[in-house]
Amino acid sequence: MKLAKFNKKAEIFYTIQGEGKNIGRPSIFIRTSLCNLHCSWCDTDYTWNWIGTPFKHEKDAEPGYKKYSKSEYIVQLSVDEIAEELSKINCKNIVLTGGEPLLQQSELLELMHLLRKNGPTYRFETETNGTILPSEQFDNLIDQYNVSPKLKNSNNPLKMREKPEVYKFFSGNAKAVFKFVVSSSNDLDEILDLIARYAISPERVYLMPEGTSTEKLQAKQQWLINECKNHHLNYTDRLHIHIYGNKRGV
């Protein structure tokens, strides 16, 4: 499986879930590489913004920002090697993230199989951008989908970011919760429109401010919480940013 490479090793880390329904829960994160979308504010751009690709990123304006080389930012690990890494950590809540983890769902399925066989108390969550259908076998093993539909503010073309059959699948799946990244007040109408069109129940929706610093998150907090109250949606912070800052592996 292709995982994000960090300090010459696979980006597998034990921390607390910083976002959404299980905020605060001790969890092991496995960060897969590769993504099928290219959000201009993505904070894991080292999983997709490869040298030679035409994708734009907010950080293009920063002096010294460079696209990534696959050999420096991808590490290939077998399912057995990943299971071996996980066995060293005393935690059974696994969060599959990326990039877009469902691009490698057959390998992740194998990993979940293997882990459950050896430890039936393992629990699996996957983060996903909601554009790829999980297989029936994957759906049988996963416990929770954290679906994060991408909006206009991500700068992905509509045809790539909104896959109606996939949104319908997740809307009808009781294991799915939805997490919308909110950049500005312009995003609200678009979110409410998606919730209405796909009949997503409000108690399964989390609105999360976009930002990779406490200052940026707090600037949106009061306003966004008011919108959550108005529309009976949940607010979620990005707890790990407040605790650790914008760092990898936390």
Ligand SMILES: Nc1nc2[nH]cc(C(=O)O)c2c(=O)[nH]1
């Ligand atoms: N602590 C922590 N919580 C997270 N929740 C979602 C994350 C992600 O990058 O997918 C993430 C992450 O990178 N760290």
Ligand code: SF4
């Ligand atoms: S879908 Fe997620 S990982 Fe992919 S570019 Fe967007 S924010 Fe980054």
Ligand SMILES: [Mg+2]
């Ligand atoms: Mg993240």
